[in-house]
Amino acid sequence: MPLLNQQIQDENDYSLTASLDNVRNLSTILKAIHFQEHATCFATKNGIKVTVENAKCVQANAFIQAGIFQEFKVQEEPVTFRINLTVLLDCLSIFGSSSMPGTLTALQMCYQGYGYPLMLFLEEGGVVTVCKINTQEPEETLDFDFCSTNVINKIILQSEGLREAFSELDMTSEVLQITMSPDKPYFRLSTFGNAGSSHLDYPKDSDLMESFNCTQNQVNRYKISLLKPSTKALVLSCKVSIRTDNRGFLSLQYMIRNDDGQICFVEYYCCPDEVPEPDS
Amino acid sequence: MRAPGARGLRLGVRVPTRRGRRARQGVGRPARRLGAEALPGGIPLHAGAFPPGGCTARPWPCGRAGPGSWRPGDASPAPPAAGVSNMIARLAKTCTLRISPSRLNFILADRVAHGGVSMWCELEQENFFSEFQMEGVSAESNAIYLELISENLSRALKTAQNARALKIKLTNKHFPCLTVSIELLSVSNSSRIVTHDIPIKVIPRKLWKDLQEPTVPDSDVSIYLPLLKTMKSVVEKMKNISNHLIIEANLNGDLNLKIESELVCVTTHFKDLGNPPVAWEDASQDRNPARMVEVHVDIRKFLQFLSGQQVNPTKAVCNIVSNKVVHFDLLHEDVSLQYFIPALS
Numbered sequence: 307m308p309l310l311n312q313q314i315q316d317e318n319d320y321s322l323t324a325s326l327d328n329v330r331n332l333s334t335i336l337k338a339i340h341f342q343e344h345a346t347c348f349a350t351k352n353g354i355k356v357t358v359e360n361a362k363c364v365q366a367n368a369f370i371q372a373g374i375f376q377e378f379k380v381q382e383e384p385v386t387f388r389i390n391l392t393v394l395l396d397c398l399s400i401f402g403s404s405s406m407p408g409t410l411t412a413l414q415m416c417y418q419g420y421g422y423p424l425m426l427f428l429e430e431g432g433v434v435t436v437c438k439i440n441t442q443e444p445e446e447t448l449d450f451d452f453c454s455t456n457v458i459n460k461i462i463l464q465s466e467g468l469r470e471a472f473s474e475l476d477m478t479s480e481v482l483q484i485t486m487s488p489d490k491p492y493f494r495l496s497t498f499g500n501a502g503s504s505h506l507d508y509p510k511d512s513d514l515m516e517s518f519n520c521t522q523n524q525v526n527r528y529k530i531s532l533l534k535p536s537t538k539a540l541v542l543s544c545k546v547s548i549r550t551d552n553r554g555f556l557s558l559q560y561m562i563r564n565d566d567g568q569i570c571f572v573e574y575y576c577c578p579d580e581v582p583e584p585d586s
Numbered sequence: 587m588r589a590p591g592a593r594g595l596r597l598g599v600r601v602p603t604r605r606g607r608r609a610r611q612g613v614g615r616p617a618r619r620l621g622a623e624a625l626p627g628g629i630p631l632h633a634g635a636f637p638p639g640g641c642t643a644r645p646w647p648c649g650r651a652g653p654g655s656w657r658p659g660d661a662s663p664a665p666p667a668a669g670v671s672n673m674i675a676r677l678a679k680t681c682t683l684r685i686s687p688s689r690l691n692f693i694l695a696d697r698v699a700h701g702g703v704s705m706w707c708e709l710e711q712e713n714f715f716s717e718f719q720m721e722g723v724s725a726e727s728n729a730i731y732l733e734l735i736s737e738n739l740s741r742a743l744k745t746a747q748n749a750r751a752l753k754i755k756l757t758n759k760h761f762p763c764l765t766v767s768i769e770l771l772s773v774s775n776s777s778r779i780v781t782h783d784i785p786i787k788v789i790p791r792k793l794w795k796d797l798q799e800p801t802v803p804d805s806d807v808s809i810y811l812p813l814l815k816t817m818k819s820v821v822e823k824m825k826n827i828s829n830h831l832i833i834e835a836n837l838n839g840d841l842n843l844k845i846e847s848e849l850v851c852v853t854t855h856f857k858d859l860g861n862p863p864v865a866w867e868d869a870s871q872d873r874n875p876a877r878m879v880e881v882h883v884d885i886r887k888f889l890q891f892l893s894g895q896q897v898n899p900t901k902a903v904c905n906i907v908s909n910k911v912v913h914f915d916l917l918h919e920d921v922s923l924q925y926f927i928p929a930l931s
Contacts, residue, residue: 390849390850392826393827393849393850396823396824396826396827397823397850397852399823400819400820400823400852400854401816401819401820402819423850430816431816432857432858433816433854433855433857434854434855434857435820435852435853435854435855436851436852436853436854437850437851437852438850438851438852439849439850440848440849440850
């Protein structure tokens with residue numbers, strides 16, 4: 307009897323069971339938010355949301371919808387636990403992270419409930435790896451209260467347009483300033499580093515610009531150290547939606563196409579950098 | 587006075603070129619068999635000797651003496667030699683090279699303080715060299731032991747990958763060297779020769795006893811290894827989580843690699859690997875073939891062993907002595923490798 311079936315005696319014992327033919331469909335998305343050691347997972351019957359936060363200012367969410375999995379069952383929702391993301395990714399890519407033609411790693415994942423470890427069964431070419439990852443007390447995650455009704459400006463870009471800009475950000479600059487405006491310069495990224503300032507403008511009629519909906523001139527600054535990790539998601543994505551709301555909060559939504567052509571989303575929220583008091 | 591360790595050695599290689607200055611440097615020598623001939627210094631060489639004025643017969647510094655003559659004449663296809671030296675360089679920083687009339691051995695005998703890993707790599711001289719001459723310290727102990735930094739050798743041989751001919755000699759250029767001369771292919775008629783002098787230490791005979799072929803312990807389980815590439819990628823990931831690896835196997839062809847930490851337990855199960863027949867005969871009748879025998883090892887040592895294997899061997903066997911040592915026995919086309927990793931206490 308295959309080991310995979312042997313170990314999972316009764317599916318009803320588990321609050322979460324999922325199986326996947328190609329583990330890369332999961333690991334790629336998780337890599338896009340891997341900028342902190344720990345992540346919180348929420349599973350509902352719609353899928354799994356994995357959240358990573360840093361400095362109470364930035365939050366990244368990866369959505370792996372149930373349809374990505376070949377089998378996905380949640381008994382009592384929501385299932386919530388915290389897990390070491392670094393370890394999870396090491397386990398998921400135990401048979402190597404590069405995709406080799408003809409060799410897919412299959413995954414069966416199950417979680418019995420609060421206090422139990424997350425069990426992973428990975429199989430490639432008849433070799434099975436069983437991982438038992440201890441889960442931790444879920445932590446409260448931030449609510450950025452980012453409502454689409456409060457969105458002031460919204461741009462959808464092809465990711466390649468932003469990729470170079472982000473990978474070459476002047477990291478000596480403390481902030482990245484984003485200007486979005488219905489008039490010139492429409493969309494501008496600025497840094498203020500040791501070697502001087504740099505501005506990068508995207509014209510509104512550029513081929514890279516999929517949609518441009520800016521209603522108000524907004525200039526916001528974000529800590530560059532907080533935004534830089536989003537490059538991981540950017541390089542994997544095909545499109546990115548950049549939105550700001552009336553408080554200057556930034557939302558970056560990345561559309562990522564996996565090996566099987568399915569679409570997943572990764573989302574970053576970031577608070578604006580505090581603006582110094584005018585008289586100080 | 588003779589060095590306690592070596593009398594003479596040279597591995598010549600067919601390099602069809604003119605005699606002359608280059609020849610005096612020890613390169614470029616026609617591969618004519620001249621029969622036994624004496625080198626300056628009066629060290630007789632065996633068949634296929636270099637012409638007079640040969641490359642290796644310089645006197646050794648005082649106290650060390652006559653260069654052994656070991657010469658793999660037309661050390662023909664350079665790539666296999668480069669492959670071996672590359673593997674050795676990945677396995678051991680410094681190693682001992684033992685040269686005897688019929689074979690070469692790369693030896694590592696690490697001190698326990700450094701992890702106690704040992705290695706015994708053996709290659710038949712005639713599979714690698716078309717011309718080979720060596721003379722050990724005496725007729726009874728006809729061997730030469732050298733210590734060298736393995737990367738130096740692999741780097742030198744890397745140049746030889748597209749060479750026309752390669753020649754290796756034991757020389758003395760102010761200090762004892764292994765001189766690797768490589769004649770490169772060139773478009774024009776003029777030949778281009780690269781010479782590497784690899785500093786070595788000749789190991790005196792009194793230390794030879796520490797460098798003998800290790801005896802293979804009676805193992806509790808002997809099992810064929812799975813694809814080394816798969817194991818390597820698994821162990822690489824496991825190394826990120828723990829330093830401590832448990833290798834366990836039974837006589838049913840099951841092999842498990844296991845790590846346990848506070849955060850996570852990971853076990854990779856390899857099945858149906860098969861056990862070499864000898865293990866079956868040795869196994870006592872009442873023994874349960876499903877019983878696992880385990881050994882705990884330093885994961886970095888195991889990974890180092892796996893990283894050294896760029897080509898999957900034709901045969902790979904793992905012998906486990908419960909909680910003592912794990913012994914890997916690999917057979918490549920022309921090379922056999924034994925690697926021992928002691929158990930962590």
